[in-house]
Amino acid sequence: MNFDMNEKLDFSYPEGFQKAAASLEFLPEEQRVPMLATFLTLLMQL
Amino acid sequence: MNLAERKQLFRDTLAFNNKGCVPSLCNAWSYKIYDAGYTLQEALFDYDVMEKVVRQFHERYHFDTYFDLGTRNPMQISKALGSFRHRIDEKADAIVIEDYSLMQPEEYPEFTADQQAFNWSKALQRLNPDLTYGQLQATIGAMLGFFGFNGKIQQIMVQEYNTPVLYNAVLQVPIESLMMGVRGMRDLSLDMRRRRADVKAASDKMFEGLIAQAQAVAAGPSEDRYVFDAESVILASTIMSRKQFEEFYAPYLKPLMDTVISSGKMYYIFCENSLQNFYEFFQDFDKGSVLINLELDDIRDTRKKLPNIALGGGMPSALLGTASVEECVDFAKKLIDDMGDGFVFSSDKMLSYRNDARPETLKAVMDLVRKD
Numbered sequence: 271m272n273f274d275m276n277e278k279l280d281f282s283y284p285e286g287f288q289k290a291a292a293s294l295e296f297l298p299e300e301q302r303v304p305m306l307a308t309f310l311t312l313l314m315q316l
Numbered sequence: 317m318n319l320a321e322r323k324q325l326f327r328d329t330l331a332f333n334n335k336g337c338v339p340s341l342c343n344a345w346s347y348k349i350y351d352a353g354y355t356l357q358e359a360l361f362d363y364d365v366m367e368k369v370v371r372q373f374h375e376r377y378h379f380d381t382y383f384d385l386g387t388r389n390p391m392q393i394s395k396a397l398g399s400f401r402h403r404i405d406e407k408a409d410a411i412v413i414e415d416y417s418l419m420q421p422e423e424y425p426e427f428t429a430d431q432q433a434f435n436w437s438k439a440l441q442r443l444n445p446d447l448t449y450g451q452l453q454a455t456i457g458a459m460l461g462f463f464g465f466n467g468k469i470q471q472i473m474v475q476e477y478n479t480p481v482l483y484n485a486v487l488q489v490p491i492e493s494l495m496m497g498v499r500g501m502r503d504l505s506l507d508m509r510r511r512r513a514d515v516k517a518a519s520d521k522m523f524e525g526l527i528a529q530a531q532a533v534a535a536g537p538s539e540d541r542y543v544f545d546a547e548s549v550i551l552a553s554t555i556m557s558r559k560q561f562e563e564f565y566a567p568y569l570k571p572l573m574d575t576v577i578s579s580g581k582m583y584y585i586f587c588e589n590s591l592q593n594f595y596e597f598f599q600d601f602d603k604g605s606v607l608i609n610l611e612l613d614d615i616r617d618t619r620k621k622l623p624n625i626a627l628g629g630g631m632p633s634a635l636l637g638t639a640s641v642e643e644c645v646d647f648a649k650k651l652i653d654d655m656g657d658g659f660v661f662s663s664d665k666m667l668s669y670r671n672d673a674r675p676e677t678l679k680a681v682m683d684l685v686r687k688d
Binding site for chain 1: 390393418430432433435436437438439440441443446447448449450452453455456457459460493496497498
């Protein structure tokens with residue numbers, strides 16, 4: 271899938287969340303959703 | 317001392333059986349950066365610099381364990397995210413954190429039903445509504461960099477310095493996460509009066525994951541690389557009445573502690589501000605499992621109220637920052653004598669500012685308790 275890195279995120283859920291996870295192409299495919307989920311839990315400390 | 321011996325010293329101290337050998341716990345945070353001669357900006361945005369800061373601090377002072385290993389302020393993640401709620405003020409020697417709310421009061425049910433969905437569709441958007449796919453990638457990359465540094469610095473302390481990491485699992489009572497994460501101090505204090513049922517429902521839901529985590533800690537091994545198996549920081553109590561503490565705090569903290577302790581594990585509590593209105597909560601725990609690190613409370617007075625709990629703290633930052641070496645050493649000696657067994661030497665507050673200590677006073681008092 272091609273992603274425009276300058277495009278704004280789609281904040282719908284779960285569609286936008288899944289698309290954003292898929293965009294994390296530098297990660298192995300099986301790690302993308304868990305890593306984005308981890309990030310969302312870390313949000314509470316940011 | 318090796319890792320196992322250091323951990324055993326803490327275990328003996330929790331049981332009031334340390335026979336005069338006093339462990340030390342470092343409660344220095346941003347002060348470490350100044351002590352090493354760097355600015356906040358230089359250290360917080362460069363993990364190589366932060367590693368030097370942590371190494372230099374340990375090689376100077378030789379604490380038995382450290383609350384912070386340079387990972388308290390993940391500013392690189394915030395910067396990549398484009399969130400500016402944390403701001404460095406070099407003139408004031410401070411990292412300024414705004415009180416904020418990522419959730420509207422009427423959104424409690426939505427948050428409680430699915431936190432991940434809420435965090436994605438509401439909280440993240442409120443942090444940066446213009447966030448792009450490129451920024452998200454950079455932010456996740458910064459998060460991985462932060463995790464990498466955290467693992468590396470822990471490994472350095474454990475392998476090179478035989479110094480165990482303070483704790484393994486973090487078990488934050490739900491109301492703490494509601495305050496620090498989504499509602500902020502001001503709004504949560506209003507919610508506890510106006511939306512009690514919503515706050516309870518959110519806390520109950522969040523607790524499901526927490527108690528499972530505590531059960532995993534109880535079932536798992538107690539590794540020598542960590543002093544304590546679990547820790548909780550108490551901060552939200554500062555905005556609570558005693559009645560609110562009994563409703564929103566105690567019903568969650570008690571089972572977390574009981575679960576961890578029941579398997580012979582050790583629990584660390586850092587009490588920010590004061591425990592004065594809530595010390596009865598801790599009166600029924602047996603000796604041997606809990607350390608409470610105090611901040612504003614008089615440690616000798618607290619010892620009388622909680623003779624069953626090992627206590628940490630007591631060395632005034634105000635002295636370390638302004639008094640002579642002799643005055644600091646005299647105070648430290650008397651503190652150690654007065655407290656006896658069941659005491660962990662530490663500062664009476666988080667050392668965050670440049671003047672919270674001086675190298676010569678800190679080194680002099682640490683030489684009293686240094687093991688190697």
